[in-house]
Amino acid sequence: MTAPLTPHGNSSSDPDPGPGPTPGTPPAGHDLGDRPAGLSEETRTELRQAAVILAVVTVSGVLLGLLWLWLAPRVPLVSDGKAVYLKNTEGEQAIGADGWFALLGLAFGAVFAALVFLFHRKGGIAIVVGLAAGSLLASVIGWRVGVWLGPTPDVAAHARAVGKGVVFEAPLKLAAKGMLLAFPLAAMAVHLGLTALFGPRDPEPSHPEFRQWGEPAPGSGGAER
Numbered sequence: 001m002t003a004p005l006t007p008h009g010n011s012s013s014d015p016d017p018g019p020g021p022t023p024g025t026p027p028a029g030h031d032l033g034d035r036p037a038g039l040s041e042e043t044r045t046e047l048r049q050a051a052v053i054l055a056v057v058t059v060s061g062v063l064l065g066l067l068w069l070w071l072a073p074r075v076p077l078v079s080d081g082k083a084v085y086l087k088n089t090e091g092e093q094a095i096g097a098d099g100w101f102a103l104l105g106l107a108f109g110a111v112f113a114a115l116v117f118l119f120h121r122k123g124g125i126a127i128v129v130g131l132a133a134g135s136l137l138a139s140v141i142g143w144r145v146g147v148w149l150g151p152t153p154d155v156a157a158h159a160r161a162v163g164k165g166v167v168f169e170a171p172l173k174l175a176a177k178g179m180l181l182a183f184p185l186a187a188m189a190v191h192l193g194l195t196a197l198f199g200p201r202d203p204e205p206s207h208p209e210f211r212q213w214g215e216p217a218p219g220s221g222g223a224e225r
Contacts, residue, residue, distance in 0.1 A: 050130030057134030065145025079159035109186025135184035
């Protein structure tokens with residue numbers, strides 16, 4: 001007498017396989033935290049360095065303005081009680097003020113470009129952008145600081161205050177606004193030159209050796225016959 005056979009699919013000893021994986025669900029054991037982040041650590045470090053360079057170079061505009069105020073020649077004016085005139089009609093003090101601002105901008109740009117290259121020799125585009133933007137902002141700040149701390153721009157009130165026939169100084173101004181670009185242009189030119197001369201070099205790509213026509217490649221075992 002034989003025992004009744006039980007179907008394999010209805011066996012109570014088999015475990016329930018359970019529902020299958022849902023479409024779009026990562027497989028078991030997959031860590032979602034392994035996905036790459038938006039910015040690498042190297043990029044974030046470079047952005048922080050660029051922000052520091054931008055801030056430091058921008059603040060240097062205050063020193064630029066003070067030096068310009070100190071070194072720029074003064075334009076003497078005189079009043080006859082009715083109008084204000086140049087004391088020396090052939091003077092070149094106004095041109096000298098523009099020239100001194102340009103010279104100071106060139107010097108500041110060269111110095112900061114050398115310092116940035118010295119401390120960030122392998123810096124990328126963010127470093128260069130921070131230097132350029134900071135240089136332009138510093139130039140504008142230096143211009144405004146020099147004008148603000150210089151003689152009052154109200155020439156008529158200044159003439160009435162000093163009296164008739166008394167020589168006084170004209171307000172400091174930058175006649176040629178293009179001089180504002182001296183700082184950033186010098187910074188970019190010097191930094192580019194230093195990078196071209198002393199910057200890190202990319203490794204040269206390896207080229208296969210030149211083979212004559214019909215010569216078998218190395219390791220090929222010769223041409224088939």
